[in-house]
Amino acid sequence: MLTLHNTLTGHKDAFQPLDPQRVTLYVCGPTVYNYVHIGNARPVVVFDVLYRLLSRLYPKVVYARNITDIDDKIITACAETGEPMTALTERFTDAFREDMAALNTLQPDIVPKATDHIGEMTAMIETLIAKGHAYEADGHVLFAVESMPDYGKLSGRNLEDMRAGARVEVADYKRHPGDFVLWKPSSDDQPGWESPWGRGRPGWHIECSAMIHKHLGDVIDIHGGGQDLIFPHHENEIAQGCCAHGTEYVRYWMHNGYINIDGEKMSKSLGNFRLVRDLLEKFPGEVLRFALLSSHYRSPLNFSAELLEQAESSLDSLYYALLGRGETVHADPDFRLPEDHPVLTALLDDLNTSEAISALHAVAARLNKAALEEKPTLKAELQAAAQLLGLLEADPSAWFQDKKAGDDGLDNATIDGLVAERTQAKKDKNFARADEIRDQLKDAGIQLEDTREGTRWTRG
């Protein structure tokens, strides 16, 4: 049984899909005005694991993750670069797709773009106005939070507190300080679309509600995102979705914790972010993925070079188990991971990825110790279990040989030649020459290992 921590209830709940034949998952995607940082990547990787898990448990999972390609930050970025909006957003959408692919995440089934859904958004806004949940004022359309009795239920706040705690100047056309924009007017130099309220553009929250409604339905099973989206974004989505369609909108809300740098939240506004793109220059994507999964998704994760180095060492040891001691082992193609496998049960417990990784190491240890005839099954077990986490999908020898190719200035053929020369030297008991070659390669970052089946080499 799968249990998930639901922000709405505040504790772990048994997951019961509305329709077990069609589980629906929506995750908030990026606003494409910049390259994404590792904090943006965390929910993508976390919910990728959830997607893999759900796909094992249910016959059909529909996973959607949006692209926000209209937003004031985008307009600002365009003004700075002088680039047309679609050129800029397409550039960063492509970059996002590439970066996430490098982290070995699966493509969602649906990747809707906000600008393709302006019609759905205006239709939803009209519904909200018709039902008395929204009003037009000063060229804007605003959601009236007081029209919704349980507004604030996700983030645990009430309207009185919000009025008292308002830290920003409230626009005078708002009936209540908590009222939020559904549609706002665009000036002539800003991107905009014709609407019943004049030329304008959508507010931030409406796109997700409209796209969920169109692609997934009136009610979805799981909606995920970063903790900072709980308020106001997801609270307002609930308001829109519930009030427009008279449903509960989302049944399970899941939120991942932040990534910190030196104990402080990593964010674009603080300027202490690490771009995925830059990190990929130094570490394989799988190392970044492993680091992101090394702690529980709801805990803060302190990001550092040491974290990545430890992740790489740990991942190496798992790949070493697959690589073996020189013997040739083919994974058993008929192996199927049992329902009570420790890696699976760890993930079923609210995605306990650190425990799952621990269980992975236990399988690797058994594989390392196993008799040759037991290795095909254990190798298949390790790969099948790791697949749930999106790990260990590379060829083991390619993992070691290719991961830092180019750093040492040696191509694989040259290395193979030196290794062959050393093997001959060893045969001739010329250990001085053999060690000289090994030291030379070691200085270039290449380790040699003598196995029963011959010498093999690894980078990094």
Next chain:
RNA sequence: GGCGCGGUGGCAGAGUGGUUAUGCAGCGGACUGCAACUCCGUAUACGCCGGUUCGAUUCCGACCCGCGCCUCCA
């Protein structure tokens, strides 16, 4: 001010009312021509103070410290 989260061994990081987390790094040993990999063994821990209990890192209360949201943000 309102709401919420967390403080675990050198580092990362799970978990539990009594029994080894796990990984990385360290130390000792086996293997090896020497190494590497692997295996075996091993040290170091649960913020502080009370309470409940036969027994608490795990439950309860107070305190200290750190962090987050309340405003764009994964």
